[in-house]
Amino acid sequence: xxxxxxxxxxxxxxxxxxxxxxxxxxxxxxxxxxxxxxxxxxxxxxxxxxxxxxxxxxxxxxxxxxxxxxxxxxxxxxxxxxxxxxxxxxxxxxxxxxxxxxxxxxxxxxxxxxxxxxxxxxxxxxxxxxxxxxxxxxxxxxxxxxxxxxxxxxxxxxxxxxxxxxxxxxxxxxxxxxxxxxxxxxx
Numbered sequence: 001x002x003x004x005x006x007x008x009x010x011x012x013x014x015x016x017x018x019x020x021x022x023x024x025x026x027x028x029x030x031x032x033x034x035x036x037x038x039x040x041x042x043x044x045x046x047x048x049x050x051x052x053x054x055x056x057x058x059x060x061x062x063x064x065x066x067x068x069x070x071x072x073x074x075x076x077x078x079x080x081x082x083x084x085x086x087x088x089x090x091x092x093x094x095x096x097x098x099x100x101x102x103x104x105x106x107x108x109x110x111x112x113x114x115x116x117x118x119x120x121x122x123x124x125x126x127x128x129x130x131x132x133x134x135x136x137x138x139x140x141x142x143x144x145x146x147x148x149x150x151x152x153x154x155x156x157x158x159x160x161x162x163x164x165x166x167x168x169x170x171x172x173x174x175x176x177x178x179x180x181x182x183x184x185x186x187x
Contacts, residue, residue, distance in 0.1 A: 120150065135179055138156065
């Protein structure tokens with residue numbers, strides 16, 4: 001897939017209440033606020049919460065200029081007021097086997113309102129229809145009940161536990177492995 005096709009695949013996505021748009025440096029404050037919030041980062045056991053704007057800038061640069069081109073991140077904007085409420089996107093895109101990992105996070109003030117369900121539905125559609133994925137997988141911390149319930153709502157199947165997936169703060173953390181195949185996906 002050439003760069004123009006990749007950019008077209010990852011253009012803005014609009015839903016009833018949200019706009020998912022590619023991350024940019026204009027999102028630096030929102031990204032910093034999101035990833036410095038200990039409640040948001042509680043189950044993201046692969047990095048410490050941000051303590052500086054420079055870290056937000058580094059993360060944005062990583063998403064904007066990936067090499068190889070195997071990941072993408074949207075920011076999630078609420079249409080009603082333009083509020084930055086979270087991010088979602090894809091990692092580790094295996095184009096030979098049509099597999100990708102999905103990830104997402106939502107500001108705690110917006111939990112339980114259906115926004116991530118709406119955003120994830122749009123992201124899955126892009127994955128299966130635009131990226132040509134056959135399998136979308138997600139790794140979820142064993143204690144992250146909200147995330148577990150979210151992927152199950154979309155028909156993801158739990159395949160097992162990935163033991164010692166992340167080493168963080170001197171401890172290893174297991175994660176559930178979930179997957180959704182294109183033939184199982186329902187709009």
